[in-house]
Every structure is written in C-alpha cells, then in structure tokens.
Amino acid sequence: MKKLIIIFCCLPTFCFAKIQVATTTTDLASIVREVGLDKVEVFSIAKGTQDPHDIPAKPSFMVKLRSTDLVIAQGAELESAWINPLIQGSRNPKLMAKDGFYELAAELDPIEVPKGNISRADGDIHPGGNPHFQLDPMRLGKAALLIADRLSSISPGDKDFFLKNAQKFQTLMNDKLKNWKDRIKKTGITEAVTYHKTFSYFCDRFEIKCDVQLEPKPGIPPTPSHTLSVVNQMKKRNIKLVLIENLYEDSVAPKLKQEVPNILIDVVPVSVEGEPGISTNEKLIERLVMAFEKGKK
Amino acid sequence: MRFYILFASLFFTIFFSNRAFSFYTPSISANALFLYQNSNFHKEDANPLNLDEKPNGFDVQETELQFYSDVDPYTRLSLLLSVAPHYVTDGVKISHEWGIEPEEAFAESNVISDVTLKIGKFKGAMGKHNTLHPHAYPFIGAPLANDKLLGDEGFKDAGVSAAVLVPTSWFNEITLQYLKGKGDNSEFNSPAAAQGVGLVHWKNLFDLTDSTTFEIGGSFAQGGNSFRQTTALSGADLTLKWRPSEGGKYTSFLLAAEYLSRKQSQAGLTDEIGNGLASWIQYQFAQRWTVSYRYDDLGIKNTFDPNLLPNGTITRNSLGLIFAPSEFSSYKFEYNQTHDTRLNADQDDTEKSIFLQANFTIGAHPTHSY
Numbered sequence: 001m002k003k004l005i006i007i008f009c010c011l012p013t014f015c016f017a018k019i020q021v022a023t024t025t026t027d028l029a030s031i032v033r034e035v036g037l038d039k040v041e042v043f044s045i046a047k048g049t050q051d052p053h054d055i056p057a058k059p060s061f062m063v064k065l066r067s068t069d070l071v072i073a074q075g076a077e078l079e080s081a082w083i084n085p086l087i088q089g090s091r092n093p094k095l096m097a098k099d100g101f102y103e104l105a106a107e108l109d110p111i112e113v114p115k116g117n118i119s120r121a122d123g124d125i126h127p128g129g130n131p132h133f134q135l136d137p138m139r140l141g142k143a144a145l146l147i148a149d150r151l152s153s154i155s156p157g158d159k160d161f162f163l164k165n166a167q168k169f170q171t172l173m174n175d176k177l178k179n180w181k182d183r184i185k186k187t188g189i190t191e192a193v194t195y196h197k198t199f200s201y202f203c204d205r206f207e208i209k210c211d212v213q214l215e216p217k218p219g220i221p222p223t224p225s226h227t228l229s230v231v232n233q234m235k236k237r238n239i240k241l242v243l244i245e246n247l248y249e250d251s252v253a254p255k256l257k258q259e260v261p262n263i264l265i266d267v268v269p270v271s272v273e274g275e276p277g278i279s280t281n282e283k284l285i286e287r288l289v290m291a292f293e294k295g296k297k
Numbered sequence: 298m299r300f301y302i303l304f305a306s307l308f309f310t311i312f313f314s315n316r317a318f319s320f321y322t323p324s325i326s327a328n329a330l331f332l333y334q335n336s337n338f339h340k341e342d343a344n345p346l347n348l349d350e351k352p353n354g355f356d357v358q359e360t361e362l363q364f365y366s367d368v369d370p371y372t373r374l375s376l377l378l379s380v381a382p383h384y385v386t387d388g389v390k391i392s393h394e395w396g397i398e399p400e401e402a403f404a405e406s407n408v409i410s411d412v413t414l415k416i417g418k419f420k421g422a423m424g425k426h427n428t429l430h431p432h433a434y435p436f437i438g439a440p441l442a443n444d445k446l447l448g449d450e451g452f453k454d455a456g457v458s459a460a461v462l463v464p465t466s467w468f469n470e471i472t473l474q475y476l477k478g479k480g481d482n483s484e485f486n487s488p489a490a491a492q493g494v495g496l497v498h499w500k501n502l503f504d505l506t507d508s509t510t511f512e513i514g515g516s517f518a519q520g521g522n523s524f525r526q527t528t529a530l531s532g533a534d535l536t537l538k539w540r541p542s543e544g545g546k547y548t549s550f551l552l553a554a555e556y557l558s559r560k561q562s563q564a565g566l567t568d569e570i571g572n573g574l575a576s577w578i579q580y581q582f583a584q585r586w587t588v589s590y591r592y593d594d595l596g597i598k599n600t601f602d603p604n605l606l607p608n609g610t611i612t613r614n615s616l617g618l619i620f621a622p623s624e625f626s627s628y629k630f631e632y633n634q635t636h637d638t639r640l641n642a643d644q645d646d647t648e649k650s651i652f653l654q655a656n657f658t659i660g661a662h663p664t665h666s667y
Contacts, residue, residue, distance in 0.1 A: 120659070
C-alpha cells in the first residue's frame, strides 16, 4: 500500500514534468512558448529592453540555469561574451553536453557573413554573420521548427505536439508576411536609416534599403563627423525615416531633425517585451510595420 | 630570449588558429597595460645604490597571454602567462629585465553537478579583489591591505579547489581550497613539508531588483608560516551593483567594500596583526565614461618588519576617471593621496601621485566574473 502511495505521489512529477528551457532573448522565449505551450517552462536571460550583445553575467542566472534542460541562443557570437560563463557557473552537466546548448543563427541562412580578413578595427563584427534574425517572419517560422525538433529530442513522446504547434506558428508568420509586405509597399518607403544593423533581416525581407547606420562601425557610438555623413546621405537619397532601436540613446535625433526637413524618427523596440504590449513576435513585427506606416503620414 | 620564443609560438598558434586548425587550437588573448606615473616619493633617475621599484615615468606595467579551451568533455584548461618588467641593480648600474611566469595555470571540471573542481596554480578565493587580474582592477593599484598583507601580486598558489553551488533560491557558493603554502606568498611559506593552507570562501548574491544586485562574502584561511608558526587571514566583502535594464549601456553604479585582516605568530613575540578596509564607488555617467573614488587604509600592530614602525597606519584617497572607447580598450587617469609613516626627501609624509594607464586586449578574452 505504501509503495502505491509513493508511486501515486511521484507519478505527476514523472508524467507531467515540464521541459525547462532558458533562452538568451525574449524573442526566442516567445517562440518556445508558441511551440511548447504547457509542456515547457521558459525564461529569457536578456530582457526585451536590453542590448543582447552586452548582458551582465549575473550569478543569479547561474542559479536559474542549474535546473535547466536546454539553453537556446540566437548565436553568431551575439551572446558569446556572457553565455559561456553563465553555463559554466551553473555547474549543470546537461548544458555542458552537446545537446544542452543550441545556437540557431547558423541554421537560418545568416546574412552579412564577413568575407576575407576581418578584425576589430571594423568594430563589433560577427564572423558568423548578422545575428538579429528575430525581425524576419520567415526565419522565425523556421526557427520554430528547429526548436520543435530540439524539444522533441528531450521529450520524444511529444514530438507531434511540438511539430504541430511549430507549423501553426510558421503558417501564421507566412500569412502575416504577405499582409505586412503589402502594407509596407503601400507606404512607398524604400529606404530607412537605423542605429545598428539590427534591421538587416527585416529590411532584406521587406525589400527596404537600410545600408545607412548611425553607428560609424558596429558597436561604436555615433560621432559628429559620421552623423554629418548620415545627414548628407539622407539629403542626397531623400531618406525620410529613421528607426532608432530603443536599446540605444536617441541623442542624435535633434541634430538629424534640425538638418533634414520632414523626417520621422521613431524609437522602436527590436525584441519581444521591448515595449509595453509587445508580448509576441507577431506584435513586435506589427509594431515595426506600423512605424513605416507612420513614416508615410 | 624566452620572450621572443613565446611570441613566436603565439604568432604561429594564431596563424594556424585562423585556418582549418581553429577547432584544435585554444582561445587565445593578450592584454597589455602601459603606465605613466609621477609621485613626490619617487624619482625618474634611479639610484643603483637604493633601487626604486616604481620610478617615475612611463613603462610597460604588465602584459598577459591567456589560453583556454576544453581539454575533452570532462575538463577545461586555462593558462595565463604574465610578462612584466622589473629592475635589477648590481650596485653600479640598474638593468631593466623581463620576467615570464605562469600567473595561473589550472584545470577545471566540466561535468560534475553543482561543483566545480579545480587543480593547478590559481588565485586564492581570499575575498573578491584578490581574484582579479591587474587589468581588471577598478583602480591602478590593489587596496593597501591586499598589497601589503597578501603581497604585491596577491595570494596565489598551487593547490586544489572545490566550489559548491548550494541549492538555494539565491546564488550561494561555498569554496574550499587547499593550497601548497610554498608559493610566492611569504606569509604562508612554511619550511615544514606538510604545512599547507586551508581556505574557505562563502559568497552570496541577491537580486534586489532586475537592475540591482547585492553581494556579500566572507573568507578565512590558515596555514603554517615561515616562522614555523601560524598565519591566519580573514576577510569580508560587500558589493552593491546597479545597472538599469533600460539604458544600462549608458549608466551604472557600483558601491563596494572589502575588509582584510592578517594575524601572524612567531615564537617569543607578540602576534603581528594587520587589517585594512577599502571602500569605493564607481559611477558610469555615459557609455564610455566612468568616475570612481576609493578610500582605503591599513594598520599594522607589532609588525615583524624591521623597516616599519611597530604600529603604523596608512590611509589613501584615490580619484579616477576612465574612458573606454570599446570593451577592449580603456584609458584610466588617477590621482592618489597617501598618508604614510614614511617621509620623502622633503620630509613630507603625504605621497601625491598621478597615473595614466592604457589598457588593451586582443583576441578571445574570457569574460570577467560579475
């Protein structure tokens, strides 16, 4: 009888234990929620308002990672400065194993992969390519499938469940993509200035030219001479929209407004939870599409 | 000669690491510290009969070469070589020589739950500052207590270590170390073969908010000393850090304090007791700019050092300004005012020093601990 009671008490733990997932960004956490639903518990190390290049490796994250089954990162060296010390500090052998740490960027056809010799003289260059794929609906859909596959390896019995949810998410992204593309096309905006190369995938997908950045080089804050060259480019090419990721200061905004007439400068979130109300990947991209619509007005 | 061999080896390693062999080569980084200093207690023209280890002027303070990598699925290895100049005199002329030494060389476990085991030569977990490398010091020099009680290179030795992550809801780590006691530190250099040093460090860190953490730690070490008696160290540290989760790239604040005490015994003499406190603040007011201030002191009673007064106290105020163009370079300007028991040539007991330090890192340098 005693044995039966013990088995009965432990049964829920074995049968209904949720997969514990940590993600480096809120964008990935949002996808994991869509794919895993109630079979997964997920937390993001970076907040949506933080620059994921530069997260303090707080020991409190090591405590959270101690009982984690899987860490999912964007990859392409985005988190390399802080994720390894956190995983090592967690002293969790599951995360040190090959399957415990999963970087997605390399499997999502990265863009802006540098060619030839690169050095830090070029700024904060990522040898693995641009890591900010979170603003491309197509790649988000593919990321959901990859995540479903990895969750299935932890809980093979739920493979169909994860796959179905991932496909549903991918379909949503693909359906919305057409709508978003049409709306951006209607704005007539074909070029925009951004602070960092966070929008490269977004611009690539929506056929916007975003080759002018407020940073003179990745990771280097704007300088007066570079700001002047941005002003000249905007005037020459008639660029009227500036998107400043809300991770960065908008201190150059007054200068741009003063020098270039009739421009819209929008300080925008670039991650889920980067702004109140932006709770999903869909809402984040919707917010950015609306920034373009606002730029048209 | 060793210096050139080392750099030649590094060059070839980096050359091959950029190619197909990158999988097999460890992560490599190098750091260089250049320092200009000027003090009313030092001179530029050094006297061969009275060697000044820290003459005024410009010099290479230290360079570091660091290699680290996983050995296999079970272990990772770190090797840190320090290359630093020092002055040697034969009584007629002073020569500037370079020395290379393994500052740290240790292997750590990769696959044990809740514990990190470590073996090799490493910095003892005696407080928080002692575990830092010079290029990560918040000020140019270590706190007076660390410098005088643990030696100018800190407490480091060969030994074994186990850092246990205690299963609590906050970060709670207990580190136990046994060190050989025959290393660079005279306070533990026992002539008895089996007399090592036992050390325990307890570290707790609490997230007060998403932006603020509070860390409190305590340390104790005891071992045989060169007088065939016992030396005991005890320490405590507090750190409050604030870095907002919105706009944290542009502003942050740190308040830290560290207390260190050393008690040394020698047969037939009253115990020597030294203790000191360092407390400092750092305020980052722009993406690249930080100001800092430190007060630290050191008092030694019944000193065994015949060159010092039996009961002396040193106090120091330091004011710093740091400009960091990127995470891989920084320039630190610092002014120190030190009240000491010593007098300079002008019979002044207040040392006034200015420092300008340039700090550069290349390669894959591991992240410093939080």
